[in-house]
Amino acid sequence: MSEMLKEIAQRMKALRVLEDFSAEELAEKCDLSLEEYEAYEAGKRDFSFSFVYTVAGALGVDVVDLLTGESPKLSSAAVVRRGQGLKIDRRDAYDYRHLAHTFRHKIGEPFLVTVEPAPESEKPALHEHGGQEFNYMLEGTMALYIDEVIYVLEAGDSIYFNSAVPHAMRAMNGERAQFLAVVMSQQNA
16 A cells, blocks of 8 residues: 555545545445545555545545645736646546646636556546546546546547546557546635
């Protein structure tokens, strides 16, 4: 278990207790069984960004609060220089850079996402989270799986979708794909 995973799990538990939720209540809010939730909170199960986003929403905190333990401090503007952004290590084939991690009270979570190529025959694991998502392709070609439908997107293409529907992406043609993703919660959408 990585140190980052342990730290996020500890923050998740501390915030749950601070907000006076039982593990059962938070599991229900996240649409998980109690056993699944407790495995996450104990740091025994790796979690996707979708899970972190859902838990943060249920706890009423910013995603960055869970990922780093530091609350965003700015409320008028947040500048992120080229190649910067809060790096989120979740899976080997994905590089997430949060592009507004210092901004307080965001209505959307913008990310620069780079997906490394995977075997063409390999279908990625699908994840879902509440709200809606907008993806704009910057480079490469990507297969975006939304439930049983596969959309092939190239540089300049965009897609807006209900992120509560299970989805995942895979870089195609043996080359990396890069896109801008903006995740918006349902209450702000």
